[in-house]
Amino acid sequence: MTDELLVVRAQLGERAALAELVARWRMPVWTYVRRMLDVERADDVSQEVWLAVVRGLPRLREPGRFVPWLFTIARRSVADRLRGEYVREREGLVASDVVVGDPVEAMVDRAGLVDALSGLPVLEREILVLFYLEDLPVEDCAQICQVPVGTVKSRLNRARRLLRERLEEKGYRS
Template sequence: MTDELLVVRCRLGEREAFAELVRAWHDPVWNYVRRMLGPAQADDVAQEVWVAVVRGLPRLREPGRFAPWLFTIARRAVADRLREEYARPEVLTEEERATGDPADALADRAGLLAGLSELPVREREILVLFYLHDLSLEDCAQICAVPVGTVKSRLSRARRMLRDRLTEKGYRE
């Protein structure tokens, strides 16, 4: 069943349709949030995203554009959380510094994820949306509220920055 049809069914009050949307999109949203904020905050922020979806679904003008709309909401939730974090002074205990996502520690992509997490937010966001969520340049532009040309330049800069960081750590092309 298409997202568009599920959105229309949700608007008609079908709870099962919303449950299907959540089943289909929870993991991509959670992964996006985790890559932007880290595993400690992923559950809370992903839940905030779904609350915003419930509230905003009646106002979605183009049901066929559900995915970009959903990631726009997720992006705003991430930005809100980052603003909160930047406003607070950073004080981590030794235990918090040592605790990581066990799944990432076991993954072969640990170096890539570490390099990705070191990138500035704008560049990291474009890489996550484009490569990890397979969104088009146009969808990325809509989500980030920038022109497609800006997405292309951020994508190019992000790839270069990630390559440089990985090279510094001893990874080869």
């Protein structure tokens, strides 16, 4: 059954269709959010994303565009969390922003890549995550980020260059 059909059925009130959508997209959404934030914040933000999906699904006009709509909600939720933390930090309420490491990833060989990725500016990290790790086409990335396709391409180019530089600084060779 397609996502579009599940969305329509969920909009008509079928709980099983909504449950199927959540089952299909829970991990991809969590993975995207996790790649933008640390583990603890990813759990909280993912829950916020699904709450927004449940509330907004009846108003989704184009059921065939569910995936970009879903990732747009996830993107906004991540941005809201980062913005809120930045404001609290600027007000002095947060002494330091320590990223909690994932012990499993620390043992995996790709720890350097994860570290380099997390060190990128948010816009560049976001576009790499959406395009390469979530495997979304440039057009969907543009819709999610609410920028033109050309901007996505230039951000991808800049993000690749920045990631390459960070990895080379850590001793990795291209």
